[in-house]
Amino acid sequence: MPGSFKTEAVVLRSIRYGEADRVVHLYSSTRGRIGAIAKGSRRPKSRFGGRLEPFFHLNLVLYEGRGDLFTVTGASTIDGYGRLRSNGPALGAAGRACDAVLRLLDSGEPNQAAYNLLCTYLALLDADPPAASAPGTALAFRLKLALAAGFSPELASCASCGETDHLAAFSGAAGGVVCASCEGGGFPLGEESHRFMVEALGAPLSEAPAADERVAAQADRAITETLEHHAHVRLRAAA
Numbered sequence: 001m002p003g004s005f006k007t008e009a010v011v012l013r014s015i016r017y018g019e020a021d022r023v024v025h026l027y028s029s030t031r032g033r034i035g036a037i038a039k040g041s042r043r044p045k046s047r048f049g050g051r052l053e054p055f056f057h058l059n060l061v062l063y064e065g066r067g068d069l070f071t072v073t074g075a076s077t078i079d080g081y082g083r084l085r086s087n088g089p090a091l092g093a094a095g096r097a098c099d100a101v102l103r104l105l106d107s108g109e110p111n112q113a114a115y116n117l118l119c120t121y122l123a124l125l126d127a128d129p130p131a132a133s134a135p136g137t138a139l140a141f142r143l144k145l146a147l148a149a150g151f152s153p154e155l156a157s158c159a160s161c162g163e164t165d166h167l168a169a170f171s172g173a174a175g176g177v178v179c180a181s182c183e184g185g186g187f188p189l190g191e192e193s194h195r196f197m198v199e200a201l202g203a204p205l206s207e208a209p210a211a212d213e214r215v216a217a218q219a220d221r222a223i224t225e226t227l228e229h230h231a232h233v234r235l236r237a238a239a
């Protein structure tokens with residue numbers, strides 16, 4: 001039904017459209033994924049200013065017409081994350097985070113856990129860019145995002161047979177850690193990498209455990225292969 005509504009949202013992607021417009025891909029608190037057109041937003045005196053750029057956290061007024069795209073009729077800034085933008089690694093991490101949300105959460109159903117997680121990660125990247133863009137935090141974000149989307153890997157027992165001992169491999173097809181007898185098709189997963197994933201899921205994002213290069217590579221592969229098999233999305237490397 002056509003009409004206007006208000007929502008909070010984060011700009012995931014912003015695309016030039018036509019002569020002076022912009023199409024923005026948003027992740028909103030109340031309507032999940034939204035695509036919207038902001039007419040005239042590339043004109044120098046646009047009332048939207050520069051706030052329809054990626055990572056901006058906004059209060060929006062949107063008009064829902066009959067087409068696929070909503071229309072942005074009002075936008076005010078909750079946070080522009082200025083510090084994050086002047087730090088290369090933090091900017092890269094924010095870009096990969098928004099890309100992961102774009103690929104993994106494409107429904108118009110609200111997902112408050114995923115929305116809060118994205119806002120928390122952007123705020124961390126803004127507050128302490130070197131710490132928050134570390135691989136441990138980037139991978140913890142991705143694990144928590146997979147959990148929020150319903151695709152968290154099984155880490156407590158063998159994803160094939162339920163065995164709780166000798167969990168030395170990971171299988172994306174099985175969707176989690178696998179025991180020595182079910183190892184076929186999986187890749188070897190070190191004890192530290194397994195522990196990293198369990199701790200990263202259990203701790204708040206601001207207290208994500210550190211991951212050395214080997215742990216980061218194994219955890220990244222585990223999450224990526226799980227999402228490829230079960231969510232049918234392919235994410236860019238996390239770090």
Ligand SMILES: [Zn+2]
Pocket residue numbers: 158159160161162163178179180181182
């Ligand atoms: Zn097994």
